[in-house]
Amino acid sequence: MTLPAAMTAIRAERGPDGTRLVPENIPVPQPGPGQILFKVASAGVNRADLLQVEGHHPPPPGAPATPGLEASGTVVAVGPGVNGWSVGDAICALLPGGGYAEYAIATEPCVLPVPKSVSLVDAGGLPEVYFTVWSNVFDTAGLKSGESFLVHGGSSGIGTAAIQLMHARGHKVFTTAGSAEKCAACVALGATRAIDYRTEDFVAVVKAETGGKGVDVILDMVGGDYVMRNLQSLARGGRLTNIAYQKGAKAEVDFRIVQARLLTLGATGLRGRPDSEKGPIRDALAKEVWPLFDAGSLKPVTYRVFPLAEAGAAHRLMKESSHIGKILLAP
Ligand SMILES: NC(=O)c1ccc[n+]([C@@H]2O[C@H](COP(=O)([O-])OP(=O)(O)OC[C@H]3O[C@@H](n4cnc5c(N)ncnc54)[C@H](OP(=O)(O)O)[C@@H]3O)[C@@H](O)[C@H]2O)c1
Numbered sequence: 001m002t003l004p005a006a007m008t009a010i011r012a013e014r015g016p017d018g019t020r021l022v023p024e025n026i027p028v029p030q031p032g033p034g035q036i037l038f039k040v041a042s043a044g045v046n047r048a049d050l051l052q053v054e055g056h057h058p059p060p061p062g063a064p065a066t067p068g069l070e071a072s073g074t075v076v077a078v079g080p081g082v083n084g085w086s087v088g089d090a091i092c093a094l095l096p097g098g099g100y101a102e103y104a105i106a107t108e109p110c111v112l113p114v115p116k117s118v119s120l121v122d123a124g125g126l127p128e129v130y131f132t133v134w135s136n137v138f139d140t141a142g143l144k145s146g147e148s149f150l151v152h153g154g155s156s157g158i159g160t161a162a163i164q165l166m167h168a169r170g171h172k173v174f175t176t177a178g179s180a181e182k183c184a185a186c187v188a189l190g191a192t193r194a195i196d197y198r199t200e201d202f203v204a205v206v207k208a209e210t211g212g213k214g215v216d217v218i219l220d221m222v223g224g225d226y227v228m229r230n231l232q233s234l235a236r237g238g239r240l241t242n243i244a245y246q247k248g249a250k251a252e253v254d255f256r257i258v259q260a261r262l263l264t265l266g267a268t269g270l271r272g273r274p275d276s277e278k279g280p281i282r283d284a285l286a287k288e289v290w291p292l293f294d295a296g297s298l299k300p301v302t303y304r305v306f307p308l309a310e311a312g313a314a315h316r317l318m319k320e321s322s323h324i325g326k327i328l329l330a331p
Helices: 047-053 127-140 157-168 180-189 202-209 226-233 255-260 275-294 308-320
Strands: 006-015 018-027 035-044 070-078 090-094 103-107 111-113 149-151 173-177 193-196 215-220 234-242 264-267 302-307 326-330
Touching: 006 047, 006 308, 018 308, 035 090, 035 127, 047 308, 070 103, 090 103, 090 127, 111 275, 127 157, 127 215, 127 234, 127 275, 149 157, 157 173, 157 180, 157 275, 157 326, 173 180, 173 202, 180 193, 193 202, 202 226, 215 226, 226 234, 226 255, 302 308, 308 326
Parallel strands: 149 173, 149 215, 173 193, 215 234, 234 264, 302 326
Antiparallel strands: 006 018, 035 070, 035 103, 035 326, 070 090, 090 111
């Protein structure tokens, strides 16, 4: 197959009137050892991309400057040493960057097949949320069979994946969301109880719904005053894991509750971790999670697909936060 020399990719142009996302023409990247070049069908939009284009979340060393932490598509070339994938395969992959483009490079430990029941375009929104949810809920917080779970931001990309996965694995799932419509969507995805955080106190609801015991594991993306409120919502031996701090990364914690109730606090980031840590997460997803798509227990939750050139509009929609599920870009 002859590949074009150049492709369209999205670049952030920062000026006095704010940041604009503009299409530019750049060379099609060439796959090096262990790398896979694929023609992008869709790229997921993530909140971290909004931070990156504003200059707050720089790409790790060696990553492309083009935004885009995940994408799906068709393999068009493989580098030396790639054994598991061939030209023509439908894949989705976690990327260090570069998804907002017509072609992207993935490394083998971060690639998964597109589940048979999922369209090539919808698959672009799967990797970032499932890598993050799996590694935090199971590797960091060690959610065990029969334990209860709370995820904040249930209507987010992360939340819609976490609710479905924990429901499919038989856990009682609590979640918070910012409107009655979002709460109804969370219940439809499998939440046992969705709490409208604008009108209800999640600490009180969790206590009431668990007979005063609290939940075993919390996945939080809010931070700020939620840190202490999360600790108040955990059961004895409970675990809190944080993936973002939308209300602030600094919080006052009364460690007496941590000590008295044997609680554990954790926090992880995904992007800066080496492939040697991402590969085992990919393997766990392939074994434990991907089969649940074809079994009908999981489905992609795509809210809207924008043309690649409208990346700016996609970012504005995420900033407004009226979406439920994933926002995608399709070249
Ligand atoms: N550490 C990591 O490795 C990692 C990886 C992926 C994602 N993340 C982070 O995880 C978060 C979710 O990512 P995403 O891409 O799925 O973004 P997203 O769809 O934009 O989700 C953000 C969510 O936060 C919710 N939220 C904001 N304030 C809240 C509050 N006070 N209480 C409860 N929920 C609140 C929003 O709900 P409302 O609109 O209803 O307020 C929205 O659903 C982002 O902050 C992202 O940066 C971290």
